[in-house]
Amino acid sequence: MQHSLQVVQCWDDGVTTDGPLIEILQRYGAKATFNLNIGLHQKFRHAGWTYHNTQVQRFGISELQDVYAGFCIANHSFSHPHLEHLRSSDLFYEIHEGRDRLQQLFGQPIEGFAYPFGSHTSQLRQQVRQAGHIYARTTQMTSQPFPPEDPMAFHPTCHFLDPDFHQCYEQAKASGVFYFWGHSYEMTTSSMWEDFERKIRMISEDAASSWKDVVDLFALPNSSHVQSSCP
Numbered sequence: 001m002q003h004s005l006q007v008v009q010c011w012d013d014g015v016t017t018d019g020p021l022i023e024i025l026q027r028y029g030a031k032a033t034f035n036l037n038i039g040l041h042q043k044f045r046h047a048g049w050t051y052h053n054t055q056v057q058r059f060g061i062s063e064l065q066d067v068y069a070g071f072c073i074a075n076h077s078f079s080h081p082h083l084e085h086l087r088s089s090d091l092f093y094e095i096h097e098g099r100d101r102l103q104q105l106f107g108q109p110i111e112g113f114a115y116p117f118g119s120h121t122s123q124l125r126q127q128v129r130q131a132g133h134i135y136a137r138t139t140q141m142t143s144q145p146f147p148p149e150d151p152m153a154f155h156p157t158c159h160f161l162d163p164d165f166h167q168c169y170e171q172a173k174a175s176g177v178f179y180f181w182g183h184s185y186e187m188t189t190s191s192m193w194e195d196f197e198r199k200i201r202m203i204s205e206d207a208a209s210s211w212k213d214v215v216d217l218f219a220l221p222n223s224s225h226v227q228s229s230c231p
């Protein structure tokens, strides 16, 4: 059985550890989507926050096009607030300005969305859809990611550090889609990076699997979406 499993992955927040992550992805020909908050990138890299005693940084805005060349970009809102707490004018700005600015910078249609902190409401789902996104990722896990009941509440299969990652991967072969997500800054030791590389290599070498861009899962016949909008 060839390519019975479509594998998609996405990474949040535009942090500098996406650099070494991308080197690994490129080594094994893996596709990925990066969910960015365009309003949080300053001219140069700047110290963000500390995660497990490691300084996390976002890329400088001038680096973004080069770093993410060849990968799919999605909207993670303009500045990563708790969207469910915003008044409607601010909510509109976060969703629309985030998307518009990414489209201008990357010159690719921005059709995916990832909810900051994973939180969403019916009002949010509606606004995200109306802004032109064709799916929106939550952080809730499901064993049957595709097709989602509501594309604006698209649940991944698992987090990349899930202890059951390999089991979930094998079980996903029954459903046809395996969708994992995470933040590259969560890898704080060399053994975590080695483990990640082993996962990517394992998937790339599995004849039953093929890498896809998340948005291309939605490129169905009769859909208005045209495949390969990502580079």
Ligand SMILES: [Zn+2]
Pocket: 012, 013, 076, 080, 116, 117
């Ligand atoms: Zn985030």
